[in-house]
Amino acid sequence: MDRKEYYRKLGWSKSPFIKSTSMDTPILKREQEYNTIGECIGGWDRIMVVTAPIGYGKTTFMNTLVKNKPPEVDYVVFFDSYEPVEEVMDRIKMKLPVWKRVFSKDIDRTLFGEFLHKKLGSKKMLLLFDEAQDYENDLFKWLRILNDRVDNLFMLFLGLKGLEDKITAESSFRDRKTKSITLTSFSIDDLQKIVTQRIRWVGGRGISPFTENGLKRLCETANNVPRRLMENGQKVVEECAVSGLFSIDENIVEEVIGTYAGEDVRLTPISEEREIEVPEDIESKSTDYKSYDLMSELSPMQREIVNLLREKESLSITELSSMLKKDIRSIGSLIRKLRGLNPEEVGRKPNIQYPVVVRKGKETRMGRIQYVYGLSDNTRRLLAR
Numbered sequence: 001m002d003r004k005e006y007y008r009k010l011g012w013s014k015s016p017f018i019k020s021t022s023m024d025t026p027i028l029k030r031e032q033e034y035n036t037i038g039e040c041i042g043g044w045d046r047i048m049v050v051t052a053p054i055g056y057g058k059t060t061f062m063n064t065l066v067k068n069k070p071p072e073v074d075y076v077v078f079f080d081s082y083e084p085v086e087e088v089m090d091r092i093k094m095k096l097p098v099w100k101r102v103f104s105k106d107i108d109r110t111l112f113g114e115f116l117h118k119k120l121g122s123k124k125m126l127l128l129f130d131e132a133q134d135y136e137n138d139l140f141k142w143l144r145i146l147n148d149r150v151d152n153l154f155m156l157f158l159g160l161k162g163l164e165d166k167i168t169a170e171s172s173f174r175d176r177k178t179k180s181i182t183l184t185s186f187s188i189d190d191l192q193k194i195v196t197q198r199i200r201w202v203g204g205r206g207i208s209p210f211t212e213n214g215l216k217r218l219c220e221t222a223n224n225v226p227r228r229l230m231e232n233g234q235k236v237v238e239e240c241a242v243s244g245l246f247s248i249d250e251n252i253v254e255e256v257i258g259t260y261a262g263e264d265v266r267l268t269p270i271s272e273e274r275e276i277e278v279p280e281d282i283e284s285k286s287t288d289y290k291s292y293d294l295m296s297e298l299s300p301m302q303r304e305i306v307n308l309l310r311e312k313e314s315l316s317i318t319e320l321s322s323m324l325k326k327d328i329r330s331i332g333s334l335i336r337k338l339r340g341l342n343p344e345e346v347g348r349k350p351n352i353q354y355p356v357v358v359r360k361g362k363e364t365r366m367g368r369i370q371y372v373y374g375l376s377d378n379t380r381r382l383l384a385r
């Protein structure tokens with residue numbers, strides 16, 4: 001199904017997983033960190049540093065400070081990325097009321113501190129600097145001087161780990177008191193709230209098309225990183241759009257996401273399906289079943305899977321689904337049946353010696369680490385006859 005059509009059927013105006021830090025995107029408030037900033041300002045900590053890994057929500061957090069000025073702060077000026085000193089001065093000036101800006105044209109970088117100190121009076125100004133790990137030292141040096149000259153000026157630097165060393169390094173804020181704040185990582189619950197908020201934001205209902213476990217699984221794959229949550233969510237939704245799936249459970253999430261080669265993300269299954277051990281005596285028993293025709297017991301699609309696995313040592317569910325042009329969910333369910341993990345199926349087909357198919361381990365297939373499946377030894381022996 002066309003992606004647009006899929007979204008329409010779900011009542012979505014767009015994907016809830018678009019990566020966006022625009023101001024209208026719903027966000028989960030980081031109350032704790034927000035309050036800490038307020039406390040720092042109240043306690044006169046004038047230099048603050050917020051660090052967190054990539055995609056954790058630094059920019060988003062900065063935006064909340066712009067949208068909701070911390071208490072006692074009168075002006076907030078923010079910088080998305082490095083700007084030269086002249087630009088920083090201009091942006092600060094523009095924030096001041098017009099009547100405070102007159103005669104400010106000739107103020108150069110050396111006089112700017114005094115100028116700002118006078119103009120601010122008893123008002124407080126907060127400067128926010130995102131991506132601060134990439135700043136030129138020249139700007140840091142100038143900001144340090146500014147910090148010394150302007151009493152009511154507060155600065156918050158946001159960036160990746162290592163930023164702190166840079167800020168406290170020689171020639172910048174060395175002996176100035178800095179307050180460091182780390183963004184706490186989101187819990188699975190938090191991430192679920194984020195998805196739910198976003199589904200509502202695009203016009204969807206509840207957590208549809210996710211099942212409760214499907215959503216939980218998706219959030220687990222994010223490894224606490226909201227950006228990864230968006231990426232994985234988008235992947236899942238796109239795959240499900242193709243096969244027109246309107247109920248996304250944990251198995252589907254797992255099959256689509258797998259784990260990515262070369263990354264430290266590991267999927268830790270909620271409840272690892274237990275391999276069913278083949279009792280010892282099945283082998284000797286199977287030799288007695290001369291008339292046992294496995295293939296005739298299987299459904300046509302199961303037969304195709306078994307045939308493909310006769311040729312290949314092992315295949316992943318994604319590979320099988322692309323070879324058979326079937327959606328991953330139905331292949332996943334057939335594989336579970338062939339593994340003897342579906343009690344109803346096992347009850348229905350008492351002649352089949354399970355497992356027909358077994359999990360062979362994890363391998364990189366189609367660019368990501370996936371579980372791969374193959375025929376059980378017993379099945380191979382039976383089919384060889």
Ligand SMILES: Nc1ncnc2c1ncn2[C@@H]1O[C@H](COP(=O)(O)OP(=O)(O)OP(=O)(O)O)[C@@H](O)[C@H]1O
Pocket residue numbers: 018019020021025026027028029030052053054055056057058059060061194226227230
């Ligand atoms: N508090 C939050 N509530 C909802 N979504 C969030 C929140 N924080 C981050 N996100 C989402 O996670 C994604 C990444 O967030 P953001 O860009 O703020 O991270 P970052 O730490 O600035 O990343 P980078 O290190 O690349 O600059 C965004 O799409 C954003 O919408």
Ligand SMILES: [Mg+2]
Pocket residue numbers: 058059060130131
């Ligand atoms: Mg950012």
